Amino acid sequence: MAQSDEDRMRALEARIEAAKSKAEPEIKHMDQGHSQAQLAWRMVVELVAGMGIGFGIGYGLDWALGTTPWLMIVFMILGFIAGVKTMIRSAQEVQQAEVARGQTDAKTETQDGD
Template sequence: MGHQVSDPDPKRKLEELEIRLARLRAARQPEKPHQQDYHSQAQLAWRMVTEMVAGLAIGFGIGFGLDTLLGSTPWLMVTFTVLGIVAGIRVMMRSAAELQADYVPPEDAGDLQDDDAFEADEDEGNGYGDGNARR
């Protein structure tokens, strides 16, 4: 019998493989918070755009209304439109400052988990059970 089996217990090898797969799956889990983070950033971006457009529209509306009442076209409309833009920018900057104050930088936990899984694989050997490298 020239064929020799390197590991007499294939069930043990299967269990080891399942453990390694579970570790790799656990290392890949942080995908959901990243997507939630992306959606919250998109919501904040829309909030800032809305604040800017609202400031512009309100300033334009007030200026246009006063110009119509006072007959001073277009000076009050231009003045209040510029004031509306400035107000919108200030509100946007305040929102950005709040976002920056609440920001917690993400830890590189995913990278560390991948490194730990790699080191665990090295400790267990090459997976061939005979301690020799694949040729």
């Protein structure tokens, strides 16, 4: 009876390993989607932060100088521009990382093929 329990345990472990190996590509795909979502949120936060900082500076200067909406509008526009520039820089960083990863993968494939 003990032998059959050991056989069942080995069979169960083999099924678990097979299920894990099938699930790995899906997990990698989910990681890519997750990183894309993180990138999107990062860009949104950068844009909103730029505009928020511009709004704060403009509102503070308008309050101090009595130039009611003008400096707030100017600094919000400057904050928007700064946010967009930061978003573009983030996108370039991600693109460069993907290119570097692609080059590393290509080197690995050529080494494996030799």
